[in-house]
Amino acid sequence: MSQSPFLIKVRKEIRLRGYSIRTEKTYIYWIKQYIYFHHYKHPEIMGAEEVKSYLSHMSENRSVAINTQKVALNALVFLYHKVLNKPLGDLNFRYATKQRHIPTVLSKTEVQKIISCTSGRNKTIFKILYGSGLRLNECLRLRIQDIDLVQHSLTIRDGKGNKDRVTLLSPSLKMELEQLIDKAKKTQATDNKQGIGPSLPHGLCKKYPNGFRQHKWMYIFPSSGVCTYPDSSTQCRHHLHDSVIGKALRKAVAASGITDKRITCHTFRHSFATHLLQDGRDIRTVQELLGHNDVKTTQIYTHVIGLHYAGASSPLDSLDL
Template identity: 45%
Template sequence: MSQSQFLTYINEFMITRRYAKRTIETYIYWMKKYILFHNKQHPSSLSERDVECFLTYLSTQNNVAPGTQAIALNALVFLYKEIIQAPLTLSLDFNKSSRQAKLPTVLTPEEVTALLNAVTAQYSLLAKLMYGSGLRLMEAVRMRIQDIDFDYLCLLVWRGKGNKNRRVTLAKELVEPLKQQQVICKRFYDIDMKNKDYQGVWLPHALAKKYPAASRELGWHYLFPSSRLSRDHHGNNAIRRHHIDETSLQKAVKSAAKQAGLRKNVSCHTLRHSFATHLLQRGCDIRTVQEQLGHVDVRTTQIYTHVIQAGANGVRSPLSDL
């Protein structure tokens, strides 16, 4: 079996077991890197020592972040346990990456205003949700119509990073724009339901099995639908309407930052960083910010206190006394 055939087999294996598309792509990427690193030798002919060498290489030569090295390790653990059926031991000895995490890029409130004003109308609401509610990129584009609670001004985030669910705040200024967006979704829905080939929106396997009619209900449809129908990649080729492509939103934010004249390295995640920092600057309790962001460990949230303390809100420069 050639390398491409082997990776295709793994791809199909993961699809049939309902792994997320992004997880499949990431695991395949690192498996391919691993195979190429060992001169295209089949993983079944390699030992744990070869795994250790690859992981050490990522740390010492590629200088990858600890999180990146951990993802590569997870991919290889899956490969040997599920595909090769020779699980790796827990005593792997490799050079663990210790690269210091970068401080997040944070915009001032004035810079956020300039950025949001420069985002094109098509992506304006999404950008405002990421800043106003601290959403991750994929949490924003995967939002469903029924995930908005107007009565309590909050959004329901299902299966976020780490497969966690949470409630996040909703700015009252976004209530009317969101209701207008729901009207747009209803128009798409009415058109799709008249299409005899349309098989409803995609749902996680367990939900689709438990609620077989849910995929055709309006509330389960994406709040930011794609402009075109597509085939479901999960194996049955069903005709569905997916959410918008996240890369188009990323490009829109990058373009808006350039148009606004911002010199910082701005991405969609910068809006989430700015949300957290601005909450803390307003006196919000760090535990509350942790819950809003969906962090498991408060130490992850504390990086935003470092951003504040490193600037004008922290140590006073001696130059001011001259």
């Protein structure tokens, strides 16, 4: 089914609008699930009622989180509005009620233990995840032009929600990043001799056919091999795959002896936000650094540290017992 003419058409529409490969995979997944749910009926002969039925099914029978339901909604709205040209109108479906869980957060000592069990490139990646509060894919997609070693800042381009933002960079990473930048430039120079370079954002490879030769576009964490652009025979070098870092983290966690917490790469981002709040940083500043649209998303970290209401603490703390 993945190669059906209909899904090929959907993929082309997604790429035409410059969406990321990750978004493409997500939209295709939910469109498939929608078709499966309605017993393989073609979306062309379905509409708002079938979409409403599926979204309500997600909340009533699958107990998904509301954010998951919203992603599925975005995929189906794209399908009907942009591909089939059949606007859905007001769906009035039942929203999911399952709330987000309190995130797992590491103490500063635990962060240090885990990072100490890594080395080289992987160690730098984990330091950035924790020190700058990045999502893993945001870190792996960093290019030379995104790193400012003078202002100690990172520019995150096309982050979640297709937003750009600037976040802080620890000065302690300067030497490591300089070495990685130098190594990346050498890799790029070798690739360029073969007519290969870093993969470029949507459309830029056509607008700037020699852009792959410019150092600013080179990834800081390039993959070990080359690949081809989607729907093209042109070869390029993409960034490191996230599975490589996930595997390295599992080894580091095992070596650290921390067995009572479920730790993923995203845990470093949760820890970054929580530790900033614990150190007295303003929640609006943390919101901006994380790239959250709504401060309510950031407020979940106040629950992690027990400061649910404007820094309020237990009255027991004031007693001399």
